[in-house]
Amino acid sequence: MLIPDWLLSRYEKLIRRLQAGRLHHGLLLTGPAGIGKHVLARELAKTILCKNNSTTGACGQCQACLLYEAGSHPDMAELVSDKQLGVDAIRQGIGRLNSTAQLSGNKVLVIPKAEKMTEAAANALLKTLEEPTNNTFILLLTNRPQQLLATIVSRCEKHIFPAPVTADALKWLEQQGVKDASEALLHAYGGAPFAIVESLHQDKGLEYRAFTEGLDSLLAGSKDAVSLSIDWQEHAERVVGWLQQYMHSQCIKYPDKQTIHLYEACTQARKILQNPGINKSMILSCLLAEIKQTG
Ligand SMILES: [Zn+2]
The missing domain is CATH 3.40.50.300 (P-loop containing nucleotide triphosphate hydrolases)
Incomplete structure (x- = not known):
């Protein structure tokens, strides 16, 4: 490379x-x-x-x-x-x-x-x-x-070494064949373009686009937290990481108490998921339900 x-x-x-x-x-x-x-x-x-x-x-x-x-x-x-x-x-x-x-x-x-x-x-x-x-x-x-x-x-x-500015990172991602490179995707990976490419190679199971579509339908009411959490339980750590980044960007736009609380709930869920034997779908559905309620 x-x-x-x-x-x-x-x-x-x-x-x-x-x-x-x-x-x-x-x-x-x-x-x-x-x-x-x-x-x-x-x-x-x-x-x-x-x-x-x-x-x-x-x-x-x-x-x-x-x-x-x-x-x-x-x-x-x-x-x-x-x-x-x-x-x-x-x-x-x-x-x-x-x-x-x-x-x-x-x-x-x-x-x-x-x-x-x-x-x-x-x-x-x-x-x-x-x-x-x-x-x-x-x-x-x-x-x-x-x-x-x-x-x-x-x-x-x-x-x-500094992280790249957004435009450079997006241009590079495109050169690497990442079709849906966007600022939101980059943000979801903490501004790290190599992490995006690596995760695409590692895991074809759940793409960021599918995640944002799922989140949109949750917030629009066309999908519920339980069925989404069952779909996503195999990728719970990744989904919670994305949710955390999403809430982080929401906190910057709307720094109210509720949004900050949700961001903290994501951080907490990320920690809990590190315990072996944890019921991932349960953690995910609680978090999604909370986001839906306030979203
Ligand atoms: Zn040589």
């Missing part, structure tokens, strides 16, 4: 520093979730490893680039984890950096969700950040920098 327009000038700046031999060995890339930090980090890693890189990035043709594209570059490690990232995983990643680069070039370690590191894992990484081996680059990504150890943050050069 190409680097989106809103990150391009930042990316090019990093490449220029790499070419000048002034790229910091520890980079902390922060900013809201779903804006393309990971795509930028992967392109940067590829360019760092490329034997023939230029001001526009990796060449795409050298041995390093081909190995990278095949996912088998020996001097590149990426520690992906949705759960905790333990000390063993970090040690394994660091181990790859400490051995001599197999392609006798640079080495890169990417940690896409750095906030998932346990304290022990972070401390293990800290040593490497303090005494980096030659030609080693560590790219830490997070949308929750406050959850990182202060010592980690202080050893890295921090780059904060």
